[in-house]
Amino acid sequence: MSADAVPTLPVTRTCPFAPPVEHRKLREEAPLSKVKLPNGRVVWVATSHKDIRTILSDPRFSSNRRDPNFPSLAYERPPSSNLKPMLLELDPPEHGPARRAVLGEFTLQRMNALAPRIQQIVDQHIDAMLAGPRPVDLVQALSLPVPSLVICELLGVPYADHEFFQTHSANVVNQKAPAEVIMGSVVALMTYLGQLVGAKVQNPTDDLLSRQIQKQLENGAVDFEGMVSMAFLLLLAGHETTANMISLSTLVLLQHPEKLAALREDPSKTLSAVEELLRYFTIAESALGRVAKEDVEIGGVTIKAGEGVFALANTGNRDPEVFENADELDLARNSRNHLAFGYGQHQCLGQNLARLELQIVIDTLFKRIPELRAAVPFEELSFKDGSAVYGMHEFPVTW
Template sequence: MSAELISPLPIARTCPYAPPAEHRRLREEAPIARVKLPNGRTAWAVTKHEHIRTVLSDPRFSSNRRDPGFPSLSREPPPASDLKPLLLELDPPEHGQVRRGVLGEFTVQRTQALGPRIQQIVDEHIDAMLAGPRPVDLVQAFSLPVPSLVICELLGVPYADHEFFQKRSATLVNQQNTAEEIGRAVGELMMYLGKLVAAKAQDPTDDLLGRQIRKQRESGAVDYEDLVSMAFLLLIAGHETTANMISLSTLVLLQQPEKLAALQADPTKTLGAVEELLRYFTIAEHALGRVAREDVELGGVLIRAGEGVLLLANTGNRDPEVFGNADELDLERGARNHLAFGFGPHQCLGQNLARLELQIVIDTLFRRIPGLRPAVPVETLSFKDDATVYGIREFPVTW
């Protein structure tokens, strides 16, 4: 099997709805291949669905982003940090211990209980759009504020501060920013969250952070650093991904009106449609990285201890051996074995919340604004090719 060295990653999508052609070529010709990273180092790119799932569930591959072999898409080395590792950076057994501590906050039952409030938030923002001038930027008026408000309420973060963390989270996911810029954004967010956690420790409120403080007190001392680390991860991951999925889903459904009409005629199909939209876009394509802790043979290729592995989930989610007509948006496909939320022990903690938000948005937005349409030619839209989370920068709409 080839171990060809290809062009540096990341490679921009030439079609907003498909993986880069070179990634597709890799999947067909060299599913596990050497690639050059922006910092000049090399790593293995894994492009087949089967191999990606294997790596994500194999404890011989580490999630430790501070390991020198971990594949980075930044041009500069990541800023040195003495902060406690985030949940997504931990390996067993520590990862399991930390994850179990917060898992109860994201059960299906607890998430469903948020449904009425999410519905209210969605309706309020549609009300504001309908009452305002047209055209309106869907990103700023709807896609960003809806999940931002949801995650703020879940964590207990004052929504008045949402612009503060939105600006800094955008800095973190932009691969063109320098290590200094990213480090400064991380420091400012951590300082903010540290003050917030300290204030909640004085008077625990009925939100995720408040409940975690009370829970930790019952079993011993409160680990402030752990709570700040968890809040940081949930705050960033909890709105950036869902916001981009809202914009992209709206765009593709507007461009395929017959499929949108079928959804509107039968809302029971929406949840399945959400799964297909997640598979179709796979917006966190470059977010899945690992480093080998020991020599591992994968698909006939020997990956040496210390070598980095990039898992190209978008390409894996278009694997024709797993998904028939993989490049087609089939809202009735019903496949939940996609990789949009990862796989294995690190599978996205907030996936139930993301599904619910997208379901409510799709059911509500097109029902309340039936004439919704792009206000500019779609080919003029700017997509986030320089970010670790794919999306649309601005999306002017009218009706």
Template sequence: MTTDSAGRLQTARGCPFSPPEQHLRLLREQPVAKVTLPMGTNAWVAARHEDIRTILSDPRFTANRRHPNSPRLFDRPESPETKSALPKMMLEMDPPEHGPVRRAVVGEFTLRRIAALRPRIQQIVDEHIDAMLDGPRPADLVRDFALPVPSLVICELLGVPYDDHDFFQIHSAQLLNRRASEQERQHSILELAVYIDKLIAAKELEPTDDLLGRQIAKQRESGQEDRPSLISMAFLLLIAGHETTANMISLGTYLLLERHPEAVTALRDQPDKIDNLVEELLRYFTIAEFAMARVALEDVELSGTVIPAGSGVLMLANAGNRDPEVFEDGESFDLDRGSRNHLAFGYGIHQCLGQNLARVELEIVFATLFRRIPDLRLAVPADQLTFKEEAAVYGMHELPVTW
């Protein structure tokens, strides 16, 4: 069967702790539905956990975001200049193209490799908490902690000078801003691509022991030097490596302070609950809700509804992460849930490459923050806080705190 349009897709959250009400209604009543996107084009959405996992692992759907029917929430720069400066990224590739590109870098994100980074991540977290404690109050947790910690981690991992972090934070925020014009986003793509190209060129002349340096060495050993592929990989990791984690830190802190101080107490009394805390925060917020987009290559039936060939599909992962068939009382935050089968990192061959790094960062951040500043609290009424409703990755603009 097919279905009538469910209307214009809502993208703003009425409550900072919940998906748009429309998404939850679709989950209950119309889990596969046709919608009108903010730009006026049509696409399909899937809200059930099972359907989302099917789409993400089914070869009848392409991940190619350059497909003309790939669903868009905002104008996407399509100029020849932009395409030339930024080659296709691995998240846009299908098999067999995708496999070799991912395998080339996946070794940088193994559990063993990330475990070796723990001492340095801990040091970075402690240094920024020291600076907060020594600085004026109130502090802005976003500016002073949530943004700089993951930015410094990803800079050191990739081999990017941290002195340049303001540059890439400004441009990555522009790229993820749904209100930015196509020209503004194109400008940011070109600026970042040129910056990364120059960085790689410098590392080709003077090898460095970091992710980019090691990738350059591997390409030379294989006789297959490919700077464009390094540019697209670095571009993806640089943006994804700090935006998502930074927003999870601020949102998670806000939720715990405002709604669940008992979870903070439980964490202090039972530090081994930190894994549960991180997984539940990831599931509960699903901040990159609209990151997963596909195009159906043939007619596909899901939940009794046929998605026609050529149709763009968005996955409402935030709704899927509250699917009652998978998560009991999924709309509630539950520290004891401990579930890792959420969709915050996607699913299938495109599952987030940096998920091990993100988990370790969040574990260290939350365990250390509430241990070292046990009386941390909001410095302004909750209704004065503002959220990134305009961004493709949900988060907070600032979070004033004191102690």
């Protein structure tokens, strides 16, 4: 099939609450089909829940983003940095030991131990909202600072530097940014985190990075580049994704007051509602790229060695064969088999933390500000159409 005969990605959402219509059409007509990327390359795209899970759990597909055939939606693919491959880029056998080394930091038990501190952080920011002028931008007042402060404290990153790393993180995930801008921000973050890791080698404190450094020292020497790579991934993913989910979740709940009322009446339903919100938005909609290491047949279609494939989780999470009335927001739905955190060996390391933050924010925000509402018409809201992580630029609210 020629490049001119296939649809082009990315496609901008026409509704912030739904995947593009073109994605749905692909799933209905050809769940495994070819698409053209901004750089002109043609790759495969998987849109059904079943095929996505198959691809993400099949070791014949590589997660190596430095492979020249790895699919990228960036309009200009930046050159590979000197950063050691991140955890999400590793294949077996390197991936298993690297993931296990840090997995204990994100157990449900350890995350639940953070709940009182997360609650305190949320309350402090809502206190500031209530004491300040109205309207207020929810993104800057709550959505972004809460997960940023949580991940800073967890990693041992000074929160005083949050404007620096938030600015550069936004550049890194901006698919429309020039390659030199993306790479400049990667280098800036690497340099910053390299200095931080170096300081913790000399003077460890009670945080994730220091614990990982001490563990490595007990076994020999510190893998300095590997530690910087891990810090880069956790810092970037730890605030960017959750921040956008907080804003979008607040917006959609305000759009459905009857569903919000049910949550406020029974907070025990919030955790289940969080799963549905994660499914419903699937904000990292095209983050699940792979490249075939050998010929692989899926559903009668052969993906050849060296061909790239995108797993469009946003469309897989609207698959009617898995989720009844999939386009509806049903907060009572059992959505735990959603793909918002990926699937298989690379499933999101921080998913327990993300769930906890969302649960605490949703319960607290609407309890403390029951009259919260959008301060501008829906049509005036601005969404992150050019970002690898979907969300809102601003969200003016009042009460």
